[in-house]
Amino acid sequence: MSVATPPRPRVAAPTAAPSMLDERPMRYPNASSRPVMTRRGWWLVILNFLIPGSAQTLAGNRRLGRIGLAATLALWVVVVLVALCALLWQTVFLTLATNFFVLLLAQVLAFAYALLWLVLTIDTLRIVRLVRTGSVARFGIMGLAAVLLVVSSGGAAYAATAAGTLRGTIGDIFGGSGPAVPPSDGYYNILLLGADSGEGRDSMRFDSISVASINATTGATTITGIPRDMPNFPFSAGPMQDRYPNGHEGHADPNCGWGSGVNQLRTEVEVCQDGNLLYPDAVDNGSAPGVEATKDAAEGILGIEIPYYVFIDMHGFASLIDALGGVEISVAERLPEGGGPAYPGQPVEEWATGWIEAGNQRMDGETAQWYARSRYTTSDFDRMERQRILQRAILAQFTPQTVLTRFQDVAQAGSDIVDTDLPESLSPVLAELALKAKEQPVTAIELTPEGGIDEYNPDYAYVQELVRQALHPPTPTPGTEG
Numbered sequence: 001m002s003v004a005t006p007p008r009p010r011v012a013a014p015t016a017a018p019s020m021l022d023e024r025p026m027r028y029p030n031a032s033s034r035p036v037m038t039r040r041g042w043w044l045v046i047l048n049f050l051i052p053g054s055a056q057t058l059a060g061n062r063r064l065g066r067i068g069l070a071a072t073l074a075l076w077v078v079v080v081l082v083a084l085c086a087l088l089w090q091t092v093f094l095t096l097a098t099n100f101f102v103l104l105l106a107q108v109l110a111f112a113y114a115l116l117w118l119v120l121t122i123d124t125l126r127i128v129r130l131v132r133t134g135s136v137a138r139f140g141i142m143g144l145a146a147v148l149l150v151v152s153s154g155g156a157a158y159a160a161t162a163a164g165t166l167r168g169t170i171g172d173i174f175g176g177s178g179p180a181v182p183p184s185d186g187y188y189n190i191l192l193l194g195a196d197s198g199e200g201r202d203s204m205r206f207d208s209i210s211v212a213s214i215n216a217t218t219g220a221t222t223i224t225g226i227p228r229d230m231p232n233f234p235f236s237a238g239p240m241q242d243r244y245p246n247g248h249e250g251h252a253d254p255n256c257g258w259g260s261g262v263n264q265l266r267t268e269v270e271v272c273q274d275g276n277l278l279y280p281d282a283v284d285n286g287s288a289p290g291v292e293a294t295k296d297a298a299e300g301i302l303g304i305e306i307p308y309y310v311f312i313d314m315h316g317f318a319s320l321i322d323a324l325g326g327v328e329i330s331v332a333e334r335l336p337e338g339g340g341p342a343y344p345g346q347p348v349e350e351w352a353t354g355w356i357e358a359g360n361q362r363m364d365g366e367t368a369q370w371y372a373r374s375r376y377t378t379s380d381f382d383r384m385e386r387q388r389i390l391q392r393a394i395l396a397q398f399t400p401q402t403v404l405t406r407f408q409d410v411a412q413a414g415s416d417i418v419d420t421d422l423p424e425s426l427s428p429v430l431a432e433l434a435l436k437a438k439e440q441p442v443t444a445i446e447l448t449p450e451g452g453i454d455e456y457n458p459d460y461a462y463v464q465e466l467v468r469q470a471l472h473p474p475t476p477t478p479g480t481e482g
Contacts, residue, residue, distance in 0.1 A: 026058040037132040041141045048124040049148040052117060060127040068120050075113065090435070094428035103167035110160035117153040121145055174424040183216035184305035187471060188430070190214070190422070191295050191309040192223070194317070194387070205263040207373070208387050211298055211306060213471055219436025222470055223391060224302060224445040225384045227455065228263035234460055236299035239278040240269075248297070262297050266290030286421035301447075303464030304471070313417040318365025320394075320417060326362045327393040329371060334358050336377055337370040348377060381448040381455075392442045445470055 026044070030036050040059075048055040053068020085093040096102045125145055130138040194208030209226045233248050235241035240248075248265075267290075269275040275282070275289025282292045287309065295306050321327055336352035356363075356371055363371060372387045422430070447453045447463060 031129070031132050034132065034134050037129060038134045038137045038141075041128040041130065041133045041137070042144075044124055044128050045141055045145045045148065048120055048145075049152060052120050052152070055124045055127065056120065060123060064120070064123060068116065071113065071116055091428065091432055094431045098166075098170055098424070098427045098431060100167055100171065100424070103163045103170075107160045107163040107167070110156045110163060114153045114156035114160065117149065117156065121149045121153070170424060170427060174420065174422050174427055180423050180426040180429070181307040184307075185472070186216050187304070188214045188216055188308075188426075188433070189304050189306045191291075191298050191306050192391075193291070193294065193309060193311045195311070195313070205267060206294065207263070208312075208384075209262055209294065209298070210388070210391075211302060211304070213304070214430070214433050214437065216433070218440070219433040220440050220443070221395075221437045222443040222445060223388055224467060224470075225388055225447060226262055226298060226301060227380060227384060227447055229261035229380065229455075230301065230447065230458060231261065231456065233262060233297055233458075234300035235296045238296045240265075240293050240296050241300070262294065262301075265293045265297060269293045291421075301460060301463060302467045304467060308422050309420060310422070311419040313419075317417055318369050321363070321365035321368050324394065324397045326364050327368055327390065327397050328360070329363055329368070329389065329393055330360050331356055331358045331371070333378070335371065335374040337367075337374065340376045381446070381450070384446060384448065388444050388446070392444075395437070395442065443470060 025036065026040060029040050044055040044059060047058070051069070052072045053065045053070070056062065056065030056068060058065075082093070085096070125142065128141060130141065133141060190212045192208070192210045192212055193206045195206045206228065209228055211224045211226070213222045213224070215221070231248075235244060235248070266288075269278060270288065270290045275293070279287075279289040279292040282289050291309050291311070295309060299306050335356040336348050337354040337356065338352045341348070341351050354370075356367060356374070361367075368390060372390045373383070374386075375383050445451070445467060447458070447466075449455055451466070453459070453463065
């Protein structure tokens with residue numbers, strides 16, 4: 001007879017050891033201890049700011065935490081790569097920083113980061129369990145979380161807005177549709193035009209005419225001022241040279257501009273002639289017939305190729321200077337503000353609406369505009385020199401610090417007052433050269449009597465030689481120095 005084996009007593013299966021993460025008080029704190037919960041709350045808010053996603057990984061939804069940590073790591077990697085690119089591969093950096101699609105992608109990602117930080121901050125406050133913290137500390141924790149959210153999420157939102165503004169500004173300013181023209185004899189030559197727009201634009205004449213020659217290697221810039229009343233000037237090969245093979249002639253019709261000055265060309269070509277027949281491709285290439293005629297004149301006068309122009313609307317010029325915070329100018333002599341005498345011989349004290357005193361001044365936009373335009377007590381050549389002084393002052397004011405701190409205002413002002421046929425593909429090259437130019441003085445060539453130019457009968461061969469020597473100075477040979 002078999003004996004039944006008594007059943008063995010059941011032994012409870014050993015429980016799995018809790019993970020080290022689950023033992024941490026961040027995830028399983030003593031909720032009954034307000035001091036513990038208060039310290040935990042402060043730490044979670046700070047960690048959420050320093051390493052977004054870490055608060056959720058330690059004490060909340062780990063899946064959301066992993067998303068936050070991955071986004072944070074990706075952001076740090078991008079920031080480091082951008083910094084290295086800006087330091088080591090400046091051309092690549094500027095090419096990317098001015099590319100429409102790259103800026104659009106940066107804008108989208110920045111908005112996504114702003115939204116992610118907002119979600120993580122709200123979730124962090126949830127897992128803090130404010131009701132368990134100290135009655136006073138809970139308001140401090142919420143306040144700190146709000147401040148850090150403004151810094152992080154607000155900063156990302158501002159970066160997105162700045163990227164969108166830069167993208168829009170580049171699209172608004174750079175109007176050329178053709179490929180970039182390679183530098184001519186080592187220089188990018190750009191015609192700089194200034195005039196008032198608005199009412200009466202059909203009869204608008206260019207008040208300021210100059211050419212910026214930018215060395216394609218060093219960024220060294222030479223600005224050559226062309227007197228607006230320079231007479232009988234030659235044209236480079238083209239429709240205007242065909243019309244005036246022996247130099248530009250004057251007109252008796254006041255509707256087409258008096259005299260033979262360079263600043264009369266726009267009125268002559270666009271008002272009194274069919275400029276679209278003379279320059280049929282001008283508008284499609286982001287230019288205008290009057291501008292193209294002025295380019296041909298500047299090329300004929302200076303003897304250099306000038307493929308591009310930049311027109312600055314002096315009517316809105318003051319806004320750019322104000323956006324930069326003003327400009328520093330050393331005024332050589334007292335200058336009147338105002339539209340000039342109502343009748344010949346009227347004393348200047350009767351018509352002047354204000355005065356620009358001699359000496360060092362920090363000018364706002366309106367004062368700087370009068371400084372450049374004042375003409376009734378000085379010669380036109382003095383006016384040209386002041387315009388060039390103002391141009392150099394504005395270039396000096398375009399520091400990275402100024403542009404970054406006043407970015408929105410500068411971008412808005414630039415898109416409002418500038419027209420150009422420079423293609424967008426050339427913008428990174430010019431941006432890099434502009435950074436190089438900041439380290440060097442700007443050379444000025446003034447075609448004035450002081451420079452040996454007869455204002456009534458200029459020697460254009462001498463003018464061209466003057467420009468050539470300035471842009472391509474002779475290299476001293478051994479034994480000739482001194």
